[in-house]
Amino acid sequence: MWYFYNEFENEELEGLINQINSVFTNIFSAVVFEYPSWMNEIKLKSDFEEFKGAFELSQPEEREKLANAFSKNIQVENVCNMTVDPVSYEDLLNGSSEDFVRCVSILKTIQDYLYDNLLKLKGLVEKVGTLKNYYDEFRVESIEYVCPFCGIGPMLTSKDKFREAFDHYLPRSKYPFVSLLRKNLFPICHTCNSTYKGDKNPRDYGKVFYPFMRNDNDCEPVFTIRTGVIENIEITSQHFHDEVETWDKVFDIKDRIKNFAEDNLSGWMSNVTEAVGLYYVDLETAKNAEIERCKSNKMQDHKFIKKAVLEAL
Structure with missing residues (x-):
């Protein structure tokens, strides 16, 4: 979860x-x-x-x-x-x-x-x-x-x-x-x-x-992206390794998140490139600023997935 x-x-x-x-x-x-x-x-x-x-x-x-x-x-x-x-x-x-x-x-x-x-x-x-x-x-x-x-x-x-x-x-x-x-x-x-x-x-x-559960939830998606293509996704967790495996088997979570990220990758990148032209900053600065914006209300607008994708680029 x-x-x-x-x-x-x-x-x-x-x-x-x-x-x-x-x-x-x-x-x-x-x-x-x-x-x-x-x-x-x-x-x-x-x-x-x-x-x-x-x-x-x-x-x-x-x-x-x-x-x-x-x-x-x-x-x-x-x-x-x-x-x-x-x-x-x-x-x-x-x-x-x-x-x-x-x-x-x-x-x-x-x-x-x-x-x-x-x-x-x-x-x-x-x-x-x-x-x-x-x-x-x-x-x-x-x-x-x-x-x-x-x-x-x-x-x-x-x-x-x-x-x-x-x-x-x-x-x-x-x-x-x-x-x-x-x-x-x-x-x-x-x-x-x-x-x-x-x-x-x-x-x-x-x-x-x-x-x-009353524990803190530390589940995060981690992508491997090369030349603009998502090659792999893992879900990391220090506390819930076994639960993550069951979750994926029942709900096919990894493939669904990967497919969603692939559909949205170009749009998320265009947000970053638009910021480069609008604010006259370099690509890395614009990307990091977008990552920071994804840290608040991270479930809203799928920002937790967007953040993970941008961190992998």
Whole structure:
């Protein structure tokens, strides 16, 4: 990633997610509990009741396996840094009883409902807002002009009618308990989401960036340019070598940045040569001045790529 998302508070959505996760915890703990009042008249409660019945009929080791999957899969940061291995639907179903297969099938229905339908219900929309509302907040609080995964694609603003899709970093089709989980849910540009990542599971490729890392991001593109031709690009980082490799495998970042730079190289150079004639300075002075201008708001107007290209000339 070229930059990390800022964590920000959203008490209403976080409270809703915590209530849902509490229902799962109570079912796994086999305690008597009451559903949140907002669930009483919606499909989700009947799905949970059906899930609870199938869970109780499953074998003890299967119940333990599912509770363990819940405990692991909600630890998105630890899954990303490979200190926790997530548990997939496939892992759960391997050698399972008929009751447990039914239990997992109902769980999948619940997970789909949570993301696809829950935040469209009128009562919850009034209290929590829609995913569009969440995107608008995300856009203001945490996005720097362009998609952090490619650094190229612009992101729809909070004033636009539509929003960018939220990516499930750990794919909801592969893993339970991650479909409505804030740490696993963030917007990326359409090209990254639909064309490159799709349903890829980043953990299949190695250690991955945790999108809400609190570390300083030192990822930089470095070009090799000879006689005006870009021959190569590398992404340097002292801290995130393994994450960079996975990032490139999933999103094809190096080729995309190289292609973008090639398309813009002549235009960026013309900016420099125009400054030579306008300010009566030599080419090197004009180039260094343009590099300095690229250091502020570096994600705006793709200045971080322009800077790297000019430094390689």
